[in-house]
Amino acid sequence: MKFTIQRDQFVQSINHVSKAISSRSTIPVLAGIKIEAYKDGVTLTGSDSDISIESFIPSEVGDEQFVEIEEEGTTVLQARFFAEIVKKLPEATVEIRVNEQNIAQISSGSSVFNINGMNADEYPRLPEIEEENVFQLKTDLLKALIKQTAFAVSTSETRPVLTGIHWSMEDGTLTCTATDSHRLAMSEAKVESEAADLSFTNVVIPGKSLSELSKILDDSEEHIDIVVTNNQILFKAKNLLFFSRLLDGNYPATKNMIPTNQKTMVQLDAKKLLAAIERALLLSDAKNNVVNLKSIDEEHLEITSVTPEVGKVTEDVTSLKFEGEELRIAFNGKNIIDALRVIESSEVAIQFTGAMSPFIMRPADRDYMLHLFSPVRTY
Structure with missing residues (x-):
């Protein structure tokens, strides 16, 4: 694998996927960032047991070239070292080359680093989600809903379901609720749905997952696609996929508390x-x-x-x-x-x-x- 990439774009994507990487992972390969370089661009992936984030950097957008791919390939590099190295490189571009022994050479200007990589085949695949239950929200509205509710989730693991934010959909209205049993925050929003009759009642997303998502998303009026399944939720923004597992258990009937x-x-x-x-x-x-x-x-x-x-x-x-x-x-x-x-x-x-x-x-x-x-x- 060999490619040259704009450092600023690279750093931004590395920061995004690093939010999904746990320093306490018991699976060595999950302590790394998966890098895939193909002719259309570079894809970075980070994952733990709760969330997975995939960030794509296209080879070019309009007249601007972000990546030049000389040799396609994949590898996994230790996130802790790799992220810090790229952030501190001196020039505006970075060259990455990986040999057959999975040793990566990272060079920029007068700086050259060689770090050991891992086999990308050992990296778990991202969840495969059937995109049946899909709706859209403007990005700034989604961030507002998270801000208005995430602070009220429980920080205690005695009732794990309360560490999440409860989402329900009925008649085109999304209701988001969080409670730690002493306080409750609720916010509603009208949504755009490809399925007019889309409804669900017990989707509980870890508050930590939504808080990390909110940090990644830019304030904009661009739409983000949201896909809901029985045990996963997927947020699809431009050049970004954010997967989160859902929490098990029935959320309390909070409407009866009001x-x-x-x-x-x-x-x-x-x-x-x-x-x-x-x-x-x-x-x-x-x-x-x-x-x-x-x-x-x-x-x-x-x-x-x-x-x-x-x-x-x-x-x-x-x-x-x-x-x-x-x-x-x-x-x-x-x-x-x-x-x-x-x-x-x-x-x-x-x-x-x-x-x-x-x-x-x-x-x-x-x-x-x-x-x-x-x-x-x-x-």
């Missing part, structure tokens, strides 16, 4: 509420981050945090709108902060159903997103 009535509704400035809770947490116990909220009158709320051995903070927050009963509740302030940071709205509406009942926060000007929180018992 209150349908309210005793109190408060509308607040999102930035001012965020800043007030951040200040309140400065004196809170870092273990549970408890913040107390109570209504003073219809125009003023009081936020307090008390740590006996440290002190007390009191914040006055102006209410833009107040309906219903007097309010007094305690909650995990950090959970509210996480949600406020992804709500892209200047005002939020919060619906309360009682001091010890879950409450809802959503953007005041839209209804396709909501956050649900469990209160904290302080006595």
Whole structure:
């Protein structure tokens, strides 16, 4: 194998596929990046037990040549060394040549590295997916859905299904939900589907997989194809394939958790509420981050945090709108902060159903997103 490639394009693809490579892999070949060079371009692949990423660099796009293939071939190179070498090479182009003993020579300008490769035939094949259940989303919309939900997944492995984001499709609407059993984040989007009657109810994608996908994708209005099967999901972007396994198990019926009535509704400035809770947490116990909220009158709320051995903070927050009963509740302030940071709205509406009942926060000007929180018992 022998080819010359633009270093910037090469580095970008290496960074993409490296996100799928685990440093703790028990299979030696999976600690490497698979490189395939054929006349139409170079394909890089990285994989672990959860995700597989394939990035393609075409030989040329329009008048610009990215790769010049002199000899076709395949190899697998240790990701840790190979990635760092290519990033630090001095020139704008890189030459890769691999001999019959699978020793790769990487050269650029005055720099020459020789590293041992592995047989590409030992590298596992990517999943073969039947593309029956396919729909499309704009890339920036997909990234927004991930951002609005991924922060709420569980980090505990005691219930593995909660470490994922639940996707369901009905009547052309995709609903994404994440919960760690103390909070819940839900966001919806209309989708474009080749199959008008496409529906599914229990697709759970590891939160880690979607977070890594979001890092790779550029902000754009280009469409990405999404293919769903029983145990895998595939995201197909331009020159990129991203496979993720799905989590086993039934996701909890989260729609039953959302209150349908309210005793109190408060509308607040999102930035001012965020800043007030951040200040309140400065004196809170870092273990549970408890913040107390109570209504003073219809125009003023009081936020307090008390740590006996440290002190007390009191914040006055102006209410833009107040309906219903007097309010007094305690909650995990950090959970509210996480949600406020992804709500892209200047005002939020919060619906309360009682001091010890879950409450809802959503953007005041839209209804396709909501956050649900469990209160904290302080006595």
